[in-house]
Amino acid sequence: MQHFPVFLSVAGRRIVLSGGGEAALAKLRLLLKTEANITVFAADPHADLLELAAQKRLRLVQRHFDYGDAMCARLVYAANEDALEDARVIAIAHDEGALVNVVDDLHNSDFITPAIVDRDPVTVAIGTEGAAPVLARAIKADLEQRLPSNLGLLARMGKAFRAAADILPMGRKRREFWADYYFKSGPRAFETAGKQGVQNALETTLDRHLFTDGRKGHVDLVGAGPGDPELLTLKARKALDAADVVIYDRLVSPEILELARREAIMVNAGKEGFGKSMSQDRINDLIVQHAKDGHHVVRLKSGDPTVFGRLDEEIDAITAAGIEYRIVPGITAASAAVAQIGQSLTKRDRNSSVRLVTGHDMKGFADHDWRALAQTGEVAAIYMGKKAARFVQGRLLMHGADPLTAVTIIENASRADTRVIATTLQDLEPTMTDAGLNGPALTLYGLSPRDAVQAASTLPAKEAAQ
Incomplete structure (x- = not known):
């Protein structure tokens, strides 16, 4: 040194x-x-x-x-x-x-x-003896992402509260109180109520640890995005770092599951359209039970939990049990898919609105206002549309849609094994069936890939890399 x-x-x-x-x-x-x-x-x-x-x-x-x-x-x-x-x-x-x-x-x-991560009064200094400044910058960037921006405020308020916290016995009980405050109750309180919320959190967290075992369950309803771990939000990554239990969907990619903390209990709650799946009631029960046991539960959903994610049913079960929760949005498949083909969901003089629709629901193929979609020239992102492709095609053609309307199918959007298939409404089937899709697929009605993007992405990933 x-x-x-x-x-x-x-x-x-x-x-x-x-x-x-x-x-x-x-x-x-x-x-x-x-x-x-x-x-x-x-x-x-x-x-x-x-x-x-x-x-x-x-x-x-x-x-x-x-x-x-x-x-x-x-x-x-x-x-x-x-x-x-x-x-x-x-x-x-x-x-x-x-x-x-x-x-x-x-x-x-x-x-x-040195390179410095500043969360005053918390300061992290990184030095490499001048050997690798680029490495110091990379470490700094990683720490900047991991340490919440409000950490400085939490530390200053925690410091002023130390005398009050000394009422807790030295050792495990006091350590658990400070860990709860800095990594759970404090950040949550700041998000919802600012500085005053943090002060209240200090007091209520101290009472909880003083008169109980201190454990209080919490649920994060987290969007995992379309699959690429680099598209995971920082808040989602931090939730996975802190989770005691992760209850995840079938479509969440293995690379994202690898980011969960090693000690976390991993529960596969995979749901598959028209196939075997865990019932929603069972999923609700798992979330509630683990939270009641004092765990930090992450309910990890592919894409964005607010888009066809059965979110409200889970929130109803959580609130009925008196459990605190937070929604962490993610990048929905439509955003990832349209970015992949070099297009946008809305465009001046083309379409001023976009529809997010699902190909099927709990009762089977989902019916929508196909007439309006067929005749207005809107763009639509159709989720869960593989098995419903012929149904969607028939409904749109029946209501007067142009058979030559561009349609793009994106399988495994944002992932290494992605595929892009450009077709038209009249050829949506049998194109969908003939493609032999194995992964999640999103159908973009009214959009075709830009030529340069299409040429590169219609090939399987291994061929495109050669």
Whole structure:
């Protein structure tokens, strides 16, 4: 270890920076987050530096750095973008006993400024001894995603509450209280009621841990998106990280299930149209029972839970049991599919509205206002339409739809084994049957792929890669 990591107290202390260009401004973006008194020496300062000085955010001296300027400085930064001038700053600073950092010059720097994840007062510093700055940036990006943006507020309020929490016995009970607050009750309260909600959560969470075993169940109704794990929202990823129990649908991809925490109980609640499936009542019972047992339950649904996801039935069961819940939306299959073919669901002078319809429901093939769809020129995204393809085709043609209306079938939208099949309404069947689709398929009525996209994506994934 060439550089020893420390957190230096700079509140009310002096930090000096020499330089007036882009490099100086880049360094100041970080330094201005501190409570230090910052002085900048620049003979020809950037306009943004003049503005920062006018705002009293720093002291600007419009001349070159010289002897006496580093006196009592905790740190000195040389950001002149000129090797000779930086060398002069180093010599003066060392003569006056200050530590110097030279921007983009590890060899001549006494200290380095690491990549920082700022959730004040929670700060994470990442350094690689200058060996791999790109790796430090990647780690920083990953931590930025994992640590909630409100963590700083939660930490400040938690710190003020520590004396009250000391009523809990030292050890497991106190640890469980703080884990509950920081990772469950606190973030949820902030989402729904802001700062006041967090204060209330601290008090109610303390009461719960003081007078009970502290466990309180919660349900997250989470959209897993169309299958590509990179399309999973950050909030969904965090829910999977925290879940005690994951109750998932058949169409959720294995790659997304792999993101659940290793200790989580995984429950397959697969439902398949016209085939074997777990009843909705049974799924409701599982959700409620696990939550009553004090678990954090993630009900993981393919796509977006608010689109053909039987969401209301599950919410009714959860609320009837007096359990708290949260809905975490996901990217629905229609959005992923239309993006894959290079189109949009709405377009000026083509269609100002779009219909999301399902090919079948609990009673069988679903009936909709096919006449309106056939005659208005709207675009429709048809979910669960494989077995209903001939029914949909017949209804639209019967109500006067143009047989040559473009239709695109997308199997496994967003996944590695995706397929795109361009056809027309008159050929929807037998095209659908002849394609031998095995994965989930979405039918886009009124849209065809852009040529460049179609040429690449109609091939099976393995062939397209060759």
